[in-house]
């Protein structure tokens with residue numbers, strides 16, 4: 344049974360209740376986590392506050408850097424163990440789970456290098472004055488994490504917060520806690536003081552809500568669905584607690600007729616099948632210039648038909664979806680497509696070895712999806728690619744911007760001037776030109792516009808969000 348991790352100690356929930364952990368590859372329960380409650384959040388926040396007030400605020404930036412670097416090395420040393428936990432817990436194919444563990448180590452490495460480079464400024468003011476700014480940590484930060492990339496999202500959120508001098512209380516998704524509990528233990532081994540990093544598991548409406556409401560939380564970093572993001576924002580607004588929201592996406596890949604199709608093909612496929620399409624920045628809409636719509640779909644269809652889905656341990660192109668309700672969600676989208684006559688170009692194959700009780704879904708390529716259809720508007724969060732054609736740049740931009748989301752966009756063209764024209768007009772937090780980074784790039788500031796959220800994580804930019812600016816004006820004559 345897995346326990347919470349508070350003040351460098353493994354503790355059961357005061358509720359005395361547990362939740363089952365299900366392996367998505369076979370649908371079987373293999374572990375238990377704590378079903379925590381508001382009292383457990385209270386203990387974690389108290390431990391964090393005590394750490395901040397007694398120890399952490401005195402720890403120098405250089406020492407924070409050394410601690411994060413030691414944690415990065417610990418994660419790298421335990422990468423196989425962490426990857427195996429994630430593989431079992433989330434149904435990630437081996438390669439993906441290993442990539443996530445490597446990314447976690449890299450996040451801590453990146454943020455280790457940033458601690459002593461974050462500083463304020465001096466500002467020219469009136470005669471007889473000196474004015475300077477200090478970048479100060481918020482204090483106790485709350486981190487609510489989704490299930491799709493637990494290690495990566497934990498790394499970017501907690502790594503940035505600790506680097507900037509905060510302490511953390513983390514609520515992982517009830518569907519994916521195991522790797523993060525282990526990382527918190529590794530942080531204690533690396534020398535982080537008791538209370539700097541605390542993990543409390545349980546349901547969102549119970550512990551997540553308690554965390555967001557807790558008056559001792561000074562900043563909330565939420566990554567998850569737009570619906571829950573709205574709830575967090577409302578709860579936080581009551582006490583004016585700052586929030587960073589990393590929400591969903593319906594990201595377009597815009598392919599012009601002059602694009603290098605040999606580069607487009609594998610990247611477009613990977614951007615929708617990676618992690619079985621359960622990626623906020625999945626390239627889930629394919630916008631193709633009319634002249635190459637048919638030939639590109641033909642090549643993509645052939646490639647989709649070759650994709651294979653199976654148990655995580657088989658390490659195929661895709662593993663299972665996270666849970667049965669997610670599988671049902673994807674089926675609902677696909678049955679709508681069928682009822683409404685949206686043509687299916689191709690589907691991959693689920694291998695015979697996949698247990699019936701696992702949550703499998705074959706990757707699916709749909710064409711001529713009407714722009715206002717829910718398949719072109721809403722996050723499926725599964726391996727479903729919706730293709731549509733455009734005639735010119737204006738139509739491409741209008742289709743790209745025609746959803747409530749704005750997380751990532753891919754632009755594929757050899758025309759340099761067009762690359763910039765489209766990049767400027769697309770409403771999106773990130774733009775990739777002749778490449779696409781679904782979830783990639785520790786160094787690259789990441790976040791959305793519109794309903795994809797606000798604030799930035801990843802890169803150096805994240806540190807500004809995890810600090811507040813104090814202006815100090817001195818009159819010395």
Ligand code: NAD
Pocket residue numbers: 487488489490491492496514515516517545546547548549550551552553555566567568569571572574575589590591592622623624722724750790791795796
């Ligand atoms: P979710 O919103 O259901 O859950 C996210 C987290 O919020 C979980 O830990 C959950 O327990 C918690 N939660 C649920 N209800 C809560 C409540 N009432 N109060 C407080 N916390 C609550 O999302 P999910 O299904 O875990 O993840 C998928 C979603 O996350 C997708 O929409 C995806 O696009 C988004 N996502 C966004 C990014 C990004 O960086 N933009 C990254 C990954 C995932």
